[in-house]
Amino acid sequence: MKKPLLYAGVFCIMVSGLFSYTSAQAQSDPTGKKPITDTYAITNATVFTSPGQAGVKATVLIKDGLIQGVGSNLTLPKETKTIAGDSLFIYPGFIAGASDVGITRPKDPDRPDDFVSSNPPDEIAGITPWRSAVDQFSIKDSKVDDLRKVGFTVAQITPDGGMIAGKTAIILLGSENSTNLLKENTALAANFRGSRGMYPGTAVGVMAKFREVYDNTKLTSERSQKYSTVAGLKRPEITPTYSAMQEVTSGQIPVMFTTSSELEIRRAINLQKEKGFKLVLTGLEEYEGVLDVIKASGAAVLVKLEIPDDKAIKAMKDDASEEVKALNARVKKAYDDAIAQASKLEEAGIPFAFSTVGVKSGDIMKALQKMIENSLSEEAALAALTTNPASILGLSKVAGSIEKGKMANLILSTDSLFAEDSQIKHVVVDGIIFDYETKPKKKASTGGNSDGSVKIDGNWEYTSESPAGSGTGVLAIQKDGTSYTGTITYDDPSGSGKATAPISNVVLDGSSLSFSFTVTANGMEILVNVTGEVSEGSYDATMSVGEFGSFPFNGTLTPTLIANK
Structure with a gap:
């Protein structure tokens, strides 16, 4: 839990004077120790209660971290503090379907003296279903504030680890002094990453090992039930792995498989068909070619909220050779296809949410705007950030839209959310307001270049x-x-x-x-x-x-x- 702070301390010593932490300074009360009041109302703002709903001028009344009402004729309690929202646009707070925000990597275990690479202990082989993301999470990590700045209020955090990393949890991106845990053990995080220098070292080996662990868990569970009711039976072997996997084999929680490619998507779905567990596909990057397979599987879908780097495209020169131009054209087509994939999910009628694992918070709004420019509707984009992840994570009764009785998780922006010049001015998490600095959008310098860009040399x-x-x-x-x-x-x-x-x-x-x-x-x-x-x-x-x-x-x-x- 303290590892990021230790790293930061070492870093400060090494690069003294170059960088300085001010993300918290942007907030009126970054610690949340002094919430404005238990009861307040944001008045006369343009409120978008859920995806597909038009914005209406309304007041949002909040008390004890909950939305008490949304409307134009609310009766406000005497203790209510009012906040003028005339120039603001209010949206439901974003929800990350999967995120590594605040997560630190656990220490690798030491190998035993009798280590055998073909049959390593589960922990060394990356099979740790008993681990919890809660134990790896720190609300004090600067990445928490970075993600909150772009509108995220809730995240399903995933543990770092091997092929079966452990259990996910759902947390609020709120005050350091609040209880931010909403749900623990919400899914089992898994991937096709093999173990280096031991079994299972390949994706095929991971699939075989997953089958083995799954089947042994079911067998152990069955034997345990018989052992408790029938005399004279040999005591079944119960291990931390089998105990922790029982929530999956019994259907209590899904397996969240990280599947970045079409091949990995097919592999995860084949395992799900074979074993019958609930499946969430996460981290999707290449998926257009298997949309029919995904839809038929019924699996929940979390797309990586990132687009490919376009620097190579911007660096293309008009005077290049024909061979280079042909190569550039293929690169450009691959880029265009990649950022249009989300709209293909919408066209196919597959509801999806977003994963922010491995994503830079500062690139998120650019990625969203690029997806929208490439045929993803604003309604589908907002749904992927609010109502869809709320449904996937089982939070629809408490989050995902602006309604009476739900958590006060809100975004207050200076314009409609996906407008080019829009900036997030406030984020409300569990009723606590975090303030962020906004600046007028600057115009290009009159001393710019002929192509409309500014002078930077x-x-x-x-x-x-x-x-x-x-x-x-x-x-x-x-x-x-x-x-x-x-x-x-x-x-x-x-x-x-x-x-x-x-x-x-x-x-x-x-x-x-x-x-x-x-x-x-x-x-x-x-x-x-x-x-x-x-x-x-x-x-x-x-x-x-x-x-x-x-x-x-x-x-x-x-x-x-x-x-x-």
Whole structure:
């Protein structure tokens, strides 16, 4: 539980002065120690109670973390504190069907002296159904706030581990001082990842081992029942694995199989048909070719809320050779097909929700907008974030829509949710309001380029914030044909002044600028991704630092300086 905090402490020492933690500073009360009041009303806002419902001007009354009413003529108790919502749009809080937010990886067990690679102990082979995601979760992880900033209020957390990692749990992304657990042991997390250097080392081996564990669990359960009623029988072997698997074999909980490819989807569905357990397909990335198989299986579906990287497409040059153009065309088609897959699920009538496992929170809204641009309806997108995951997780009575009696989990945005300029200003979790900074959408600089993009070549003096405090440096960008190169200086982690690193993956899309660089500290390389908006010589960005979270990064173009050649 304390591992992320330890990492952060080490990181602060290594990169002193470069980054600073301020995500909590955006909140009026990030700890939730002082909720505004037990009773308050957000008045005269545009409220979207559920997917497919038109927005209506209404007041939302909240008391003790529950929605007490939604309407235009509510009678407010005397103790009610009112919050003007005239310019705000209210939506149900998002629900992640599966997420690794706040999850830390457990320590690998030591191998016994008599270890045999062809028959390893279950724990070493990655078969740990008794583990709970709750034991690996920390609400203090900065990724919790990162996910909440983009509208998520509830998440089904999945444990980290091997082929059978353990049991999932459903938690609120709320205050550090609240009881955020909603349900424990809600599904069994499994995947086709084999064990390195031992059995089962392949996907086929995983399938065989899963069958063995499943069948032995059923057999043990049957023998245990007979042993308790019939005298003279040999005592059945009861292991932690078989005990923990009984919730699956009895149909109490589903198996949540991570299946990123079409082949893995077919394998999971074949296992489900053979054994009869309840199935949730999660982490789907390639699935268009098996939509009929998925629909026939009746399995619940969680799509990975991520789209392929489009940097290679943006880097394509018009003067390329015919051979390169043909290759580029295939790359472009693969990209277009990938981001249109979600709309194919909608067309096929397959309800789905989203998984955020392995997804950067800062990329989520871009992914949603790209899916919508490629034929996914806004109604289906909102359903995949609210009512669908609520149904899949058994939360429909308490979450997924804005109704009297349900948890006060809300998103308050500055515009309709999927509008290009919309920003999330407040997120309400279990009745606690978290405030986030919003900025006017900046227009492209009048000194931009002929293609409508802004001017970025030159030297940028920047400031950044991190757990270690404020840092400064110079971001130097040079234009090289249709692409960009450059360097960035930062405080050397060794404490010997400034260090310099090349920047890579520089992408300018209109007024949006992103780039990457690597910080080396004590022999460890840390990848840093920076993304933000450029306007009139200023750069307001967010810096994502590996597993340590996201931090502010602000730069000013210095007209008196010339970027190094």
